[in-house]
Amino acid sequence: MHTGNGHQMVQPLYAADREDFREIVRLVRPGARVLDVGCGSGELLQLLRDEKQIDGRGIEIGAEGVSACLAKGLAVIQGDADRDLAEYPPMSFDYAILSQTLQAVRAPKEVLSNLLRLAERAIVSFPNFGHWRVRMSLVTTGRMPDTRSLPIPWYETPNIHLCTLRDFTELCAELNLRIEASSAVSATAPARSINCQSAMENWRSESALFLLSRKSAATPPTHRPGDLFA
Amino acid sequence: MTVLSSPRPDQTEGVLRLNQPLRLDSGQMLREVDIAYCTYGHLNADRSNAVLICHALTGDQYVASTNPTTGRPGWWPVMVGPGRTFDTDRYFIISTNVLGGCMGSTGPSSIDPDTGEPWGLSFPVITIADMARAQAMLISQLGVETLFCVAGGSMGGMQALEWARAYPDRMYACVLLATAPRHSAQNIAFHEVGRQAIMADPDWRGGDYAKLGVRPEKGLAVARMAAHITYLSEPALQRKFGRELQRDGLSWGFDADFQVESYLRHQGAAFVDRFDANSYLYITRALDYFDLAQSAGGRLADALSPAADVRFCVLSFSSDWLYPTSESRVIVRALNAAGARASFVEIESDKGHDAFLLDEPVMRDALNGFLDAAGAARGL
Numbered sequence: 001m002h003t004g005n006g007h008q009m010v011q012p013l014y015a016a017d018r019e020d021f022r023e024i025v026r027l028v029r030p031g032a033r034v035l036d037v038g039c040g041s042g043e044l045l046q047l048l049r050d051e052k053q054i055d056g057r058g059i060e061i062g063a064e065g066v067s068a069c070l071a072k073g074l075a076v077i078q079g080d081a082d083r084d085l086a087e088y089p090p091m092s093f094d095y096a097i098l099s100q101t102l103q104a105v106r107a108p109k110e111v112l113s114n115l116l117r118l119a120e121r122a123i124v125s126f127p128n129f130g131h132w133r134v135r136m137s138l139v140t141t142g143r144m145p146d147t148r149s150l151p152i153p154w155y156e157t158p159n160i161h162l163c164t165l166r167d168f169t170e171l172c173a174e175l176n177l178r179i180e181a182s183s184a185v186s187a188t189a190p191a192r193s194i195n196c197q198s199a200m201e202n203w204r205s206e207s208a209l210f211l212l213s214r215k216s217a218a219t220p221p222t223h224r225p226g227d228l229f230a
Numbered sequence: 231m232t233v234l235s236s237p238r239p240d241q242t243e244g245v246l247r248l249n250q251p252l253r254l255d256s257g258q259m260l261r262e263v264d265i266a267y268c269t270y271g272h273l274n275a276d277r278s279n280a281v282l283i284c285h286a287l288t289g290d291q292y293v294a295s296t297n298p299t300t301g302r303p304g305w306w307p308v309m310v311g312p313g314r315t316f317d318t319d320r321y322f323i324i325s326t327n328v329l330g331g332c333m334g335s336t337g338p339s340s341i342d343p344d345t346g347e348p349w350g351l352s353f354p355v356i357t358i359a360d361m362a363r364a365q366a367m368l369i370s371q372l373g374v375e376t377l378f379c380v381a382g383g384s385m386g387g388m389q390a391l392e393w394a395r396a397y398p399d400r401m402y403a404c405v406l407l408a409t410a411p412r413h414s415a416q417n418i419a420f421h422e423v424g425r426q427a428i429m430a431d432p433d434w435r436g437g438d439y440a441k442l443g444v445r446p447e448k449g450l451a452v453a454r455m456a457a458h459i460t461y462l463s464e465p466a467l468q469r470k471f472g473r474e475l476q477r478d479g480l481s482w483g484f485d486a487d488f489q490v491e492s493y494l495r496h497q498g499a500a501f502v503d504r505f506d507a508n509s510y511l512y513i514t515r516a517l518d519y520f521d522l523a524q525s526a527g528g529r530l531a532d533a534l535s536p537a538a539d540v541r542f543c544v545l546s547f548s549s550d551w552l553y554p555t556s557e558s559r560v561i562v563r564a565l566n567a568a569g570a571r572a573s574f575v576e577i578e579s580d581k582g583h584d585a586f587l588l589d590e591p592v593m594r595d596a597l598n599g600f601l602d603a604a605g606a607a608r609g610l
Contacts, residue, residue, distance in 0.1 A: 066573075087566045087567045089567060
């Protein structure tokens, strides 16, 4: 159980009340083809289906999650981000979503590359290890951070590749990915558009959400940088 | 030849003669082919609610009604019936006895029209694709052009896969349970043990036993006993029987001392009352020859690419070592590569391969969700 239950890591709320989900719903174009990697029990796919009439598919590692998805009529396969992305043909989706899961995969770089191979755009969110609470927790206690967004002790956490906002933007540059939009998100507070290069935001953002595309993508971006409401 | 009877107002059973000769993968033609079938429920006005349920190696058309040979209920009553997953109040369920079978469909125990005698081993070797081709013809003759769903477990799943490859335009959804896209070396090996057991029985008589009025019951029973082990799991056998004895103390001989021996003997003995030895040879051969990717140069995704618009639900069982989860994953990855809409989950169960025949709530919920969503999309 590592890459699959990203959605369950945030406290249980009704899906429609989750601010990070609301932000994803805002970003996704109506009627789009969407792959949600680590889709949990399918709350986000359901929300996208109901509000944006998407053609959705999901990948989830836990059998209970997949069964719950099937019972909701969603098309979901049991699998994980590290092993099951390679088979999808290039550009078979408009969006690939990796919500609060990147930090739990074995090979984040390959997973990111794969997401932007099989989809025109990727929506990726992760807990920011550069957030002030994390830094303070480590500095003051000398222990692995125990915070709202990272509540699980080090020996039980599924998170094996944590990163900061700065780490992530540097990886995007290395992979030649265009950051079309970025925002600070949390489960309970409305999303806030951010300048992801800012050192200040690396302190302030508890979790970050990115809309990414390939710089070499043949199709021009429909979202202007920073414009989350296009 | 059409025999029709209606055990209940919403059920029919009969035998239909295909209105054309059947071309076989081997290159041979079967001039006269009968397919025995049962139907449950009613075809709607749009003819859009028909579901084909395909049976496994030793199954038959009696999916949800009393089998006249055994007098026992059908083989899948937990899943097929009013209000069940395959809801006969909602769907028009069709099940056929496979080509090569022994419950009314043309097979090696049928009469060869050229000789007036049972075919025996002169019956042509058949394949899973031949079975599906015969089903497709039967379904047309029943007045159904497009099926809402083709579903099957084990060999039934292979027929459903073949349907998706060959007739994707005639189906909307596909349910694949505990199945595989090809037979593995181990699968072929177990079948070879069964076939050799039958052929080693002196009463098999080179396959001509029917003409001579005998039956290779011992060989067929041994074949069934060996195969039956592959349908269960080690933990389930251990839990059910352990080292429990039939009587107090050992016999110091070769009677069935252990309960598991007695159980297997019973399985073998019950099987020979309802199954034909030559049918067992032909159907196991069809399974061994099955390799869906073969038609597409070995690339399963290419074989399934015509089915990109079909919705698939693939379920495997964690303790199934006959057609293990890894085989279902091969199917699912090929479906993803083909761009089909696939759902897949491995169901936790210690009941082995036969779990798909049992009342597995997780399987039921998953299939209910899948069929409800597909039905809604289909306007059912």
